[in-house]
Amino acid sequence: MREYFSDSLSFYSNYTPAVDVVIFTMCILILILMLTTYINRDRFYFAFRCIFVCVALSGGGSLFFHLWLEMYPTSPLIYLFRLFFHFFTLCTMTSYLAYILIAISSSKRRNELMLVTSFFINLGVIACDIIGSVYHWGFSLDNPPEGGPYSISVFRIVLFLYFAFGVAELAIHKKQLFPQIFKGIMWTLFLSIMILVTEIFNNQSSFALFALAMPMIALLFLMHANPYDAGLGTLDQRAFSDYIEEKYKHHKELAFISVYIPEFEGNIGFPTALKKMIKDFYNKHSRKAVLFKITNGRLIMVIRGRKVNMDRVRFIAELFRDKLEKEYTAYKYDYKLVVTKTYDGLSHGNDYISFIKYIEKSMAFNTIETSSSQQFEDYNDMQYILYELEDITHKRNLDDPRVLVYCQPVFNTTERTYDTAEALMRLKLDRTGIVYPDQFIPLAESHNYIHMLSLIMLNKTCKQIKSLLDNNYIVKRISVNFSVIDVRDENFCMDIQHIIMNTGIPISKVAVEITESHNYNDFLLMKSKINELKEHGILFYLDDFGTGYSNFDRIIELPFDIIKFDRSLVIASSKDRKSETMVNYLAHMFSELNYSVLYEGIEDSKDEEMCENMCAKYLQGYKYSRPIPIEQLTEYFKRSA
Ligand code: C2E
Ligand code: CA
Ligand code: CA
Numbered sequence: 001m002r003e004y005f006s007d008s009l010s011f012y013s014n015y016t017p018a019v020d021v022v023i024f025t026m027c028i029l030i031l032i033l034m035l036t037t038y039i040n041r042d043r044f045y046f047a048f049r050c051i052f053v054c055v056a057l058s059g060g061g062s063l064f065f066h067l068w069l070e071m072y073p074t075s076p077l078i079y080l081f082r083l084f085f086h087f088f089t090l091c092t093m094t095s096y097l098a099y100i101l102i103a104i105s106s107s108k109r110r111n112e113l114m115l116v117t118s119f120f121i122n123l124g125v126i127a128c129d130i131i132g133s134v135y136h137w138g139f140s141l142d143n144p145p146e147g148g149p150y151s152i153s154v155f156r157i158v159l160f161l162y163f164a165f166g167v168a169e170l171a172i173h174k175k176q177l178f179p180q181i182f183k184g185i186m187w188t189l190f191l192s193i194m195i196l197v198t199e200i201f202n203n204q205s206s207f208a209l210f211a212l213a214m215p216m217i218a219l220l221f222l223m224h225a226n227p228y229d230a231g232l233g234t235l236d237q238r239a240f241s242d243y244i245e246e247k248y249k250h251h252k253e254l255a256f257i258s259v260y261i262p263e264f265e266g267n268i269g270f271p272t273a274l275k276k277m278i279k280d281f282y283n284k285h286s287r288k289a290v291l292f293k294i295t296n297g298r299l300i301m302v303i304r305g306r307k308v309n310m311d312r313v314r315f316i317a318e319l320f321r322d323k324l325e326k327e328y329t330a331y332k333y334d335y336k337l338v339v340t341k342t343y344d345g346l347s348h349g350n351d352y353i354s355f356i357k358y359i360e361k362s363m364a365f366n367t368i369e370t371s372s373s374q375q376f377e378d379y380n381d382m383q384y385i386l387y388e389l390e391d392i393t394h395k396r397n398l399d400d401p402r403v404l405v406y407c408q409p410v411f412n413t414t415e416r417t418y419d420t421a422e423a424l425m426r427l428k429l430d431r432t433g434i435v436y437p438d439q440f441i442p443l444a445e446s447h448n449y450i451h452m453l454s455l456i457m458l459n460k461t462c463k464q465i466k467s468l469l470d471n472n473y474i475v476k477r478i479s480v481n482f483s484v485i486d487v488r489d490e491n492f493c494m495d496i497q498h499i500i501m502n503t504g505i506p507i508s509k510v511a512v513e514i515t516e517s518h519n520y521n522d523f524l525l526m527k528s529k530i531n532e533l534k535e536h537g538i539l540f541y542l543d544d545f546g547t548g549y550s551n552f553d554r555i556i557e558l559p560f561d562i563i564k565f566d567r568s569l570v571i572a573s574s575k576d577r578k579s580e581t582m583v584n585y586l587a588h589m590f591s592e593l594n595y596s597v598l599y600e601g602i603e604d605s606k607d608e609e610m611c612e613n614m615c616a617k618y619l620q621g622y623k624y625s626r627p628i629p630i631e632q633l634t635e636y637f638k639r640s641a
Helices: 009-014 018-037 043-071 077-103 108-134 154-172 179-201 208-223 237-249 272-285 310-331 349-361 373-395 437-446 450-470 484-488 492-503 520-534 552-557 567-575 577-592 605-612 630-635
Strands: 254-260 289-295 298-304 336-341 367-370 403-412 417-429 433-435 477-481 510-515 539-545 562-565 596-599
Touching: 018 043, 018 208, 043 077, 043 208, 077 108, 077 154, 077 208, 108 154, 154 179, 179 208, 237 289, 237 298, 237 349, 254 310, 254 349, 272 289, 272 298, 272 310, 298 349, 310 336, 310 367, 336 349, 349 373, 373 417, 373 437, 373 450, 403 450, 403 630, 417 437, 417 450, 437 450, 450 477, 450 484, 450 492, 450 510, 450 630, 477 539, 484 492, 484 510, 484 520, 492 520, 510 520, 520 539, 562 577, 567 577, 567 605, 577 596
Parallel strands: 336 367, 417 477, 477 510, 510 539, 539 562, 562 596
Antiparallel strands: 254 298, 254 336, 289 298, 403 417, 417 433
């Protein structure tokens, strides 16, 4: 250690081995802990481990070098220990550099260039050491150089240059790091340099390795602390993701048992009795399992093994279920238990969490379910559809070929002809072919992708109306479905007007279908927006009347033109007289109030006859036509003479 301020032998007496011994032992201990407990095995982890190995070796080198100087002052081994010590001290700096380069996300080429250069610089310093000793201008046992405590050696200069370079790199790329981490590292480096400088001026040589190890301890604290939950002994969601990615990389099979108790979502967390039960259970099975707390209400136990036996995993899950059931009778916490395993294509922790949530969606509470390959396929399809929906939304192409307009012609009972139709959406995707609304409309609505889809539907419908009109077909109007989420969009009215105007058709040739909403704010929004668009001549259909809330006060307040009686009302009317009387009464009332009544889901002549006797202005259903590609409307619509 003496090396840091002098190569003159008379100063070596200022060395005490205590610090080197402590640092060396600490490195070994932390290495063992890292190897046994660490979850985050990414590039950071390996660079970090490298630092520990180098510091440990450098500490060992320093220790032997100084001890030999003390005990066998003429032994040539001293040269070897000194070289060893110098080399691994420099390698420590190279590892730090590697770590910094990863932290600032430097490019792969730059990393390689820097690390190779650094390695050759280290070799160069060692070469200088050897040549200096051979020609007696450097360290020599029989001929100490001049210079005293402040003498400068190549090794020391390079060491300080490394420090300076590291600080500069960090400062230049400050933005790549979290401010707290940046501050923490900078303060540590400052203290390290202060220790080195103080040593030189105080003629000491025992603390240099400590200065070298300080940034490493700071990193351990700042970057690599495993976030164990003290109460449950679980790791968090980030650790879960890292664990899955690491196992995926090495093609390791895993099984998962997820327990979800919605009661504890939010800030509540598990009560003590349940925590104890979980802890005991986990302790019994922890030899091959790791427990993660994903959110306050969700725990996932990951089970590893060379070949995971799903029956056995299911058995463990059932044992856990029995324990939960006991708690359940006491506290009534509803739960869902899902058992699943690794699948090709699910590589991230989040993939598994969302797959588990997908399974839970179709599960009853207080049940246990093992995932099937069919579920995995369905889930994959869903993810694929979601991906395409996102892409459609981002591309903003109003003619996107993936969105298909189908149409169901609607029978006009007074004209005895087809002059209106409803536009219905389909998706045509490469991997799945045609996708029907029940598979993507709820998805698009919940992920906010619906508005772009609606606009594409409107645009394509308008274009087709234009073509029909240009070819002298009689088109009264075609209605397009919109969702409440569309109405919430602040550009709802403007978007619709723009699209219709751009295609050059009369605005009254399109209508908007919308279902009522339970939400009062939505109702107010709908009211103002419908009024605004109606001023420009757009008609409005109230969709699915009879399925939901059917609040008359509100319906009457919204200026709809056509009320669509849902198929469920048609079915009910054909089944019993009471329903028929009621539906008939409602239809009469709407007609009196100047609404047109449309019946949906007319499947046969019986339905048709019944509805014609119940004020039907329009009839729609499979009896007339299934939804067909919009171009085929020409088979139903008449041409003017
Ligand atoms: P909806 O608006 O009530 O559309 C009527 C649905 O009933 C259509 O299903 C249609 O094919 C089906 N249908 C028609 N006639 C009969 C019949 O005689 N019997 C029976 N059982 N069913 C009949 P589709 O096309 O699968 O659409 C389902 C739902 O998806 C639609 O219900 C609508 O809520 C939604 N949807 C479809 N296209 C769009 C769209 O462009 N935008 C939005 N926001 N939603 C859409
Ligand atoms: Ca509709
Ligand atoms: Ca409907």
